[in-house]
Amino acid sequence: MRTMNKNLLRSVLIISYMIIIAIIIGGISSLFGYLNTGADRASILHTEIQKIDQYIPEVIWAPLQNEGRPMDEQTLKRIENNYLDAWYVKQVAYKTNTTNGIEDYYTENARKNLYNTIAYNTKEGVTTEATTLAHHPTLEFFSEDGQLAVITDTNVVEYKRIYKDNILVLETTEVATYTIALLLEDGFWRIRHMIKDSHEPYIETANFGETTEVSFKGINYYPQATPWDMFGVGFDPEILAKDFKIIKDAGLESIRIFVPYSDFGKAHVAIGKLEKLEQTLDIALQYDLKVMVTLFDFYGDYSVLDWTLNRRHAETIITTLKDHAALYAWDIKNEPNLDFESRGKQQVTAWLQMMTSFVKKTDPKHPLTIGWSNAESAAILKDQVDFVSFHFYEDINILEETYTSLKKQIPEKPIVLSEFGMSSYRGIWNPFGNSEKDQAAYHKEMQGIITKNKIPSMSWTLYDFVEIPKEVIGRLPWQKNNQKQFGFIDQKGDEKAAFKYISNE
Amino acid sequence: MKYKKIHILICIGILISTVTIGQHKNQGDRITLVTTQTEFEVGSTVLLQFSSSDTELPLLYCSNSYGSTVITPVLEDLGLYYEIPEFITNKKGIVHWKLIGHESTLGMFTMHPQERVTSMETYIGPPTIEAGAIDYTMLVVIPTDALDNPMPENTSVMVNHRFLETQKRDEVVTNKIIAYKNITSETKSGRLFISSECLETNSKEYTVDVLPAIPTDFTISVDRPHEYADGNQITSLYTSILRDQYGNEVSDGTFVTFFITNKEGNILKTSGTTVQGIATATMIHPDQEEAWSIKAYVQGMAESNRMTIAYQQVIKDVEIAFAKANREIKVGPLKSFMNQMIPDGFHVVLEIYKGDTLLNTETKTSKGGYVSFMLKEEMYISGTYTIKIKTAGIEKSFKNIKL
Numbered sequence: 039m040r041t042m043n044k045n046l047l048r049s050v051l052i053i054s055y056m057i058i059i060a061i062i063i064g065g066i067s068s069l070f071g072y073l074n075t076g077a078d079r080a081s082i083l084h085t086e087i088q089k090i091d092q093y094i095p096e097v098i099w100a101p102l103q104n105e106g107r108p109m110d111e112q113t114l115k116r117i118e119n120n121y122l123d124a125w126y127v128k129q130v131a132y133k134t135n136t137t138n139g140i141e142d143y144y145t146e147n148a149r150k151n152l153y154n155t156i157a158y159n160t161k162e163g164v165t166t167e168a169t170t171l172a173h174h175p176t177l178e179f180f181s182e183d184g185q186l187a188v189i190t191d192t193n194v195v196e197y198k199r200i201y202k203d204n205i206l207v208l209e210t211t212e213v214a215t216y217t218i219a220l221l222l223e224d225g226f227w228r229i230r231h232m233i234k235d236s237h238e239p240y241i242e243t244a245n246f247g248e249t250t251e252v253s254f255k256g257i258n259y260y261p262q263a264t265p266w267d268m269f270g271v272g273f274d275p276e277i278l279a280k281d282f283k284i285i286k287d288a289g290l291e292s293i294r295i296f297v298p299y300s301d302f303g304k305a306h307v308a309i310g311k312l313e314k315l316e317q318t319l320d321i322a323l324q325y326d327l328k329v330m331v332t333l334f335d336f337y338g339d340y341s342v343l344d345w346t347l348n349r350r351h352a353e354t355i356i357t358t359l360k361d362h363a364a365l366y367a368w369d370i371k372n373e374p375n376l377d378f379e380s381r382g383k384q385q386v387t388a389w390l391q392m393m394t395s396f397v398k399k400t401d402p403k404h405p406l407t408i409g410w411s412n413a414e415s416a417a418i419l420k421d422q423v424d425f426v427s428f429h430f431y432e433d434i435n436i437l438e439e440t441y442t443s444l445k446k447q448i449p450e451k452p453i454v455l456s457e458f459g460m461s462s463y464r465g466i467w468n469p470f471g472n473s474e475k476d477q478a479a480y481h482k483e484m485q486g487i488i489t490k491n492k493i494p495s496m497s498w499t500l501y502d503f504v505e506i507p508k509e510v511i512g513r514l515p516w517q518k519n520n521q522k523q524f525g526f527i528d529q530k531g532d533e534k535a536a537f538k539y540i541s542n543e
Numbered sequence: 544m545k546y547k548k549i550h551i552l553i554c555i556g557i558l559i560s561t562v563t564i565g566q567h568k569n570q571g572d573r574i575t576l577v578t579t580q581t582e583f584e585v586g587s588t589v590l591l592q593f594s595s596s597d598t599e600l601p602l603l604y605c606s607n608s609y610g611s612t613v614i615t616p617v618l619e620d621l622g623l624y625y626e627i628p629e630f631i632t633n634k635k636g637i638v639h640w641k642l643i644g645h646e647s648t649l650g651m652f653t654m655h656p657q658e659r660v661t662s663m664e665t666y667i668g669p670p671t672i673e674a675g676a677i678d679y680t681m682l683v684v685i686p687t688d689a690l691d692n693p694m695p696e697n698t699s700v701m702v703n704h705r706f707l708e709t710q711k712r713d714e715v716v717t718n719k720i721i722a723y724k725n726i727t728s729e730t731k732s733g734r735l736f737i738s739s740e741c742l743e744t745n746s747k748e749y750t751v752d753v754l755p756a757i758p759t760d761f762t763i764s765v766d767r768p769h770e771y772a773d774g775n776q777i778t779s780l781y782t783s784i785l786r787d788q789y790g791n792e793v794s795d796g797t798f799v800t801f802f803i804t805n806k807e808g809n810i811l812k813t814s815g816t817t818v819q820g821i822a823t824a825t826m827i828h829p830d831q832e833e834a835w836s837i838k839a840y841v842q843g844m845a846e847s848n849r850m851t852i853a854y855q856q857v858i859k860d861v862e863i864a865f866a867k868a869n870r871e872i873k874v875g876p877l878k879s880f881m882n883q884m885i886p887d888g889f890h891v892v893l894e895i896y897k898g899d900t901l902l903n904t905e906t907k908t909s910k911g912g913y914v915s916f917m918l919k920e921e922m923y924i925s926g927t928y929t930i931k932i933k934t935a936g937i938e939k940s941f942k943n944i945k946l
Binding site (some may be wrong): 234 | 627
């Protein structure tokens with residue numbers, strides 16, 4: 039008994055000894071490990087910072103005629119990047135009233151000015167959402183040792199939204215001119231002084247309502263096999279040619295297609311996708327069809343700091359296509375009013391206002407519209423479009439009345455019905471749905487109303503689809519199945535009864 | 544004609560009256576600005592006063608060079624008062640304001656810097672320049688007031704600079720925040736002292752070194768203890784004082800390389816750096832008669848003349864003795880120029896051939912004027928060998944030596 043106790047005691051002692059040793063060794067090794075960690079030496083020079091495009095307003099440098107040392111392209115680009123980053127961190131700082139990133143882009147003395155603003159605004163509950171849309175910098179001076187630069191940035195277009203206690207109190211667009219001194223410190227061009235020299239109100243220069251020619255007979259188009267993914271791997275010019283021939287032969291004169299924002303590469307539009315889009319227009323031209331291009335599909339952010347990226351995206355697409363003979367019109371965004379609830383009506387309309395002006399300025403020749411999902415929203419921003427467009431999936435009996443009242447409301451601009459249609463889905467998810475016969479009757483009646491009232495219209499859509507991506511309508515099978523059967527041609531490729539009424543000829 | 548004049552007068556009258564009525568209407572707005580001052584000095588209190596007919600308290604949006612905010616008013620008997628916060632009134636530039644909810648009531652005022660300079664932020668570079676009246680350094684000054692605001696345009700800045708005996712004072716003016724002055728070097732090297740002054744505030748002293756320009760061609764000289772090729776003494780090579788084209792001694796540490804070409808066309812290389820314009824390099828004496836041709840270069844900039852020096856042979860003949868069944872070879876005595884024993888360390892080379900094949904080369908250095916080689920049995924089994932001894936350019940060959 040005694041020896042057993044002794045052995046027990048011994049083993050307990052040995053085990054506890056081992057545990058203590060293990061803890062000590064573990065502690066020492068983690069301390070050693072901690073002391074061996076630290077900043078990577080390469081980080082001293084900030085060479086590893088990669089440029090992510092988060093703020094890319096339009097920047098147009100005046101020709102270089104600076105005093106001091108001659109400037110080289112590379113340094114100028116570096117100054118530009120750091121200068122724009124300085125604006126970006128400032129916008130983020132004022133939006134959140136935090137100081138992240140300011141250290142990198144403002145010198146020690148200049149930082150204080152931002153910190154003071156943040157301190158005051160925090161106390162007063164003021165936040166600012168802002169972005170600059172255009173910069174016109176001139177390099178005034180570059181020091182002989184390459185460490186100091188002075189620029190004047192004229193006509194900086196700045197959009198601001200001021201909130202007090204989280205309530206929007208002011209929305210303003212301003213044009214200002216600044217003189218800025220920058221110093222090269224730690225590999226960053228940092229702002230040392232910034233002085234506002236002048237201030238003017240922003241004047242809208244885009245002219246709407248000058249190009250109002252509309253197409254009277256059109257259709258919304260997606261290829262049957264690749265709906266909502268028209269420019270993906272399944273892109274096939276032969277299918278497009280075949281479909282466009284069907285559309286043309288049916289007596290229609292225009293199509294409406296969609297350019298998805300993220301899929302096209304956001305601010306950096308993928309060349310491959312853009313070529314496919316151009317090719318689509320080329321094929322449309324062969325069949326004498328006009329194309330309405332709907333931008334910003336599947337985009338729903340609208341936040342102010344996203345604006346410069348959105349503009350770059352739009353600019354790339356528009357400048358590529360604006361001289362194309364098949365281009366009919368720009369639809370800025372499909373059914374933006376559906377985002378009113380989640381993003382705020384004010385936020386969305388401000389974005390639309392900015393984008394319509396921008397698109398109009400980039401391409402003044404082609405008409406521009408916004409594809410509202412219903413007639414109630416159609417009057418919003420009616421002065422910012424060349425023709426008004428709305429979608430109609432409601433009771434056919436109120437269309438005529440809806441249209442005439444809208445016409446009365448907006449007498450000066452054409453009003454286009456850019457989506458209408460009926461699903462012929464009747465199945466387990468919707469046993470009392472419309473049949474193909476109902477669909478045909480609907481289109482027949484629609485064509486009657488359209489002809490009678492001379493409504494420029496585009497129906498939804500050429501094909502019944504087999505597969506619909508979940509991003510479009512969600513996963514719910516009754517919605518999905520319903521969405522699949524809006525076409526004039528069924529899943530097997532045969533014309534449905536409604537095909538007879540695809541056009542009013 | 545008269546009739547027409549009256550018409551015109553009536554028209555003008557109507558125009559004037561409409562304008563006055565228009566102005567009257569503006570004044571009739573509920574909230575109007577009372578403050579008339581639109582120019583302020585930074586650091587002063589800016590109070591915007593508005594006359595108001597009711598108790599509504601609209602916020603004032605306000606934006607300056609660095610940021611924006613909204614200000615809550617104070618309502619007093621005489622109207623609404625908005626005190627512009629310090630972070631705005633402390634900074635130079637245009638301040639734009641707008642009454643929220645009365646967006647047509649808007650305006651601007653300007654903050655001007657104080658008329659006193661408290662800091663002369665100075666940037667000078669490059670910190671070293673070359674003599675010769677071509678290269679220059681640039682002084683950039685940002686005079687700022689107590690609240691870190693740059694001075695207005697065209698503020699005079701005096702730039703003082705002294706170089707050797709000459710002291711100059713130039714005036715420059717601020718343009719777009721900064722004032723700058725290029726200061727060109729003179730033909731002399733030395734130190735440039737620079738300072739600046741703005742509105743009676745002086746900067747501290749800054750210095751820029753004016754370094755000599757690149758050296759011009761130079762000459763070289765040689766110094767040696769004797770002219771004999773004893774393989775022991777050291778020959779020193781010197782440059783003349785290296786100077787730039789303006790006669791300035793080049794900076795200490797200028798690297799000079801000496802290239803020595805010997806009789807056989809091989810190149811020896813030695814180098815040194817300048818101290819007070821002179822570079823020194825050394826080379827050990829050859830161990831046989833030689834003629835060296837020497838030329839020095841400051842690479843890519845300047846070169847010297849070519850000079851030749853000769854070394855005389857010291858060892859005329861070598862005695863070689865075989866002992867211990869030819870397995871010990873004793874070379875010596877090796878005698879120098881006064882028949883003294885050559886200093887230790889003189890090279891002697893032994894080559895052993897079997898027939899025409901070289902078996903081994905052994906190199907030894909002398910000690911006390913002698914060198915001895917042992918040919919070990921383990922390495923060289925018994926037989927006949929050819930043995931060659933080479934030293935001081937002398938070669939002796941012994942054929943059919945039996946070991």
